[in-house]
Amino acid sequence: MKASSATGTLCSWLLLLLLTHLCLWMRVQAREVPSFRFKAVNLGGWLVTERWIKPSLFDGIPNKDLLDGTQVQFRSTAWGKYLCAEKGGDSIIVANRSSPSGWETFKLWRVTEDQFQFRVFNSQFVGLNVGGGPSSSVLAVATAPGVSETFQIIRKADDPNRVHIKAPNGMFLQAKSEDVVTADFSGEPGWEDSSKAVFVMNAFGGFGGEFQVTNGYGPQATQVMHDHWNTFIVEDDFSFVAKNGLNAVRIPVGWWTAVNPTPAPFVDGSLDILDKAFSWAEKYGLKVIVDLHAPPYSQNGWEHSATRDGTIEFGSTQETIDKTVGIIEFFASRYANSPSLAAVELINEPRAPEVSLDALTQYYKAGYDAVRRHSSTAYVIMSNRLGSPSSPTELFPLANGRSGTVIDVHYYNLFSSDFNNLSVQQNIDFIYQTRASQLNTVTSANGPLSFVGEWVAEWQVQNAAKEDYQKFAKAQLDVYGRASFGWAYWTLKNVNPHWSLRWMIENGYITL
Template sequence: MMVREAHWNSFIVEEDFKFISENGLNAVRIPVGWWIASDPTPPWPFVGGSLQALDNALSWAEKYKLKVIIDLHAAPGSQNGWEHSASRDGSQEWGITDENIQQTVDVIEFLAARYAKRPSLYAVELINEPLSPGATLESVTKYYKAGYEAVRRHSSTAFVVMSNRLGPMDPRELFPLATGLSLTVIDVHYYNLFEDKFNNLTVQQNIDFIYNNRSSQLNHITTSNGPLTFVGEWVAEWSVNGASKEDYQRVDVDPNFRIRAVNLGGWLVTEGRAKPTLFDGIINSDLLDGSQLQFKSVKTGKYLCAEQGGGSLIVANRTDPQLWEIFRVWRINETTFNFRVYGDQFVGLDRNGNGSGIVAVSDQTPGKSETFVILRSSDDLNRVRILAPNGYYLQVNAEDVVTADWVGSGSDGWEDDDDDPSVFEMKNTERMEGEFQITNGYGPEEAARVMREHWNSFIVEEDFKFISENGLNAVRIPVGWWIASDPTPPWPFVGGSFQALDNALSWAEKYKLKVIIDLHAAPGSQNGWEHSASRDGSQEWGTTDENIQQTVDVIEFLAARYAKSPSLYAVELINEPLYPGATVEALAKYYKAGYEAVRRHSSTAFVIMPIRQRTLQPRELIPVASGLSRSVVDIHFYNMFEDSFDTVQGNIDFIYGHRASQLKEVTMSNGPLSFVGEWVDEWDVVEASKEDYRKYFKAQLEVYGRATFGWAYWSLKHSNNHLSLQWLINNGYVNQTLWQY
């Protein structure tokens, strides 16, 4: 007895529970023997004292915010004949009589009654590794029914875990029983150790067995409408001689592990909606790159128009502005601009005429003859004159004639003279607020100061602590392609984001968080949106081999720099490539090369390959990813950009129906893992209540939790409260109990 007491008091101690918690785990599974129910005077040859040790364990778990699974590891008579089920001589005698089954139920009743009220109790496992054929399906089924009822007499919330029988049998044989009971779990155990077939396998063959056979086995018992699944035992060990530390790291992956992440959006890649005040110091901040302007002549009431969308004259004969009447801004400084039209040509002086005609024919980088100055009325900033490069102002003298030959003063007659042919009413129909806009808007010196201040304050170490303390296990960090040229990136970008990313990896390591580095903005822009650093909405990524190679070089740089960081978990090759501009051919070529770039530096980092936005074929890139190990496909879901429903229940039904179907289409047992890399608790519902938002969040979490790689919420911080996970947590909309267990 003295030996056992010394062991119970020293082998596992409070410090171990602290260690478990600090290393990002959220639960412990504690094997116990049937004799614990008779403590302190158990039957011969067992000795008392283990009950006090279990009491201590529940208290320590509560202190360190860990959940507890109590596992009846040794049942009376031994359920498998092995030493760890307390068999005396290898005999397997459990379940052969009703009395024996009832004795086992009594043990479960004792444990449930004693610990049901403890906050740390999460599940009771009715028995460990019953061995077929000795443990018959009939006896196991009879016992599981009675054991489940014993737990339920004391707890309606504890999960009840039912271990699959070991041996040759149908792995779904318990489904008819477990499916009819609430909060049930099927437990399976995986060891690449105890069968002869593993003796001569190589490192890669063992890993392939995990991704193929084990994945298929687990997928076979994992269903959306049945019991939950649990891999209750597995180890990072095998029958491989001379395996290296890196080899063990490659296989040391929990097949049940899921990323529960939050995006650090609006930090290292600017997105104005995340923090609009970043742009407040820019003069004429409504005239940033990519602003879409319309100009209406006050004299004729007609809009300037690039005839045929470009390649011809600029006229003024439209009353209903559409795409040809949009002029996209390229900002030179606060008053000087180039204008790009629908067909991507730049507005300029007609060099073939008398020098005063206005055309949109140049598709080259704009020069002096395509550069204009906007003068604004001090009383009405949307009342403007446009100074052409020849020193004269644009004017409209007839419906279809626009010339640069008005010679008056730019400050004359703003308010009262609606017959002035040189005055236009300017309307900004769309504004872009991304990295290009903010850095070019402020200019190099001021932009460097503003961005450094933003990088040093928007996301700080305390945020990583907050993320970890709230039960998340990863962050997804968007970066721009220019980071690879830090500290002297190409114009108009400014240096400094590199140091911020270094800090992030260090903080993640400190707080036991995994990091997904996401190339959010690729050179040329993969979608034309502000958060991919497009200058004016153009999408030019992937159109040349040189552009693709430039992007691969960025991935190579990131992989080389961070491959040895313990916190690096995955590299996402690109974010939200947009159909049809980003072609399947370009993406397939890039994904293969980007994957190889990561693998040159890391054999363990996952490589994430997003599907194309707005594609009608979400599986079109699966063949590329399927042939590559540790590959992931990323899909993003936002109901807030859908206008097909505006009710609470309509949105929730859409999640359980259409979104679940979309995710299922890219989730397969023998292909890449699936990842919902962005989603939000926001929608197009007017006056939704706090409870409505909670229901919507929970519905999404339930569906997106089926992704085999995990999910990442957008974002930690945002000016829209419901896009800010930090705000949702701090204001009681959500908490970690929704996603942690």
């Protein structure tokens, strides 16, 4: 009897073990669609600054047209030619180009409101010669800027595009000839066209991200950002979200939020705000998607990645990957026990071809494992690459076989000339036909879940009626509602009304 009983117990345990493994296998294969689809809104422009969302945030910055990453060109008034980094860098500076292009364009690194470093086409920095030649010689050879690469731009009071450039040796840059640019003009250069130390500056481009706003304000940045964080999104917004048919928020975050002490120029305090967001979400029964919008090294060169000057470095070295995995690990460990944590998005909108599929795959594997070390239930979202070459399903081999994975796609009827001349009905047809087909491609019964992580009821149509917007929004809700994980509107608040879901709901443009 005892032997029979022991055999029966062993069989029971083996059966239980078999059923457990079978359930795990089925979960991996079926991807276990959430009990409800996420209807979310992005809290963009809050913890990761984007100037276009709230331009007034930048109003108090002195010389706010010369922020980090702004591109400048300098035309010598004496010669009528542009300053140029010969060969694009690793050489001298000349003033012999009749028209400006890449080598004649410099990216600003802002040090103070009127002191800057100039990054040239090949990524070196303009500076004084400190290698044994004439100390007044101006070269573009430094790979990292220092005191010798820091110049002051002095603008004419009544004509701010007319400038002097003061070198770190206390003298002014001058174009002695078209082929000789030196930093040895002493005294007052004056503003006459004949002065070889006068240049006409053309400033354009630039960014309005977290780096620009914090570095632009300098010592004032802490107060400015704290005021912004505490007023732009408040508890009432979470209440509003919960009362209006939404069940989640996607919160873009930056890497500096996970680092203590906060690295300059970023300011501390954003982690406290993120903690507060989780407490509000818990209070109102909302889920949270933590979205790494801005990794330590830019993944796309756009301002929402908190880039300094548009350079894309993510994935270029092992260090960039390892450091970003550490950021994900921090967020996963901090919020793993929150009932509101729904998902961690490993990175937002990596750009091809600058970010290779191999580098992204390596990062996504490590990032997935970092989340799983702290949570077995949080979904792990992998954003598709934007740009070419990339494929909507290129992440499937990676996501397949890993439970709780989600592929994020962003759909806008914007940012392409293809939409410039479409009528109201053509835009709506594009949603029901092309977007539906695209979404079907990334929505697979046996593959990762699909998530339209960003969309908006805005388009290129001019003077459209309210009814047209309502139809356009409804079309997107109909189609994107088929995504197996859900969707998230971009964004909750915005000075541009159709980009603000709160405004769209309150004014009857969208009903959920």
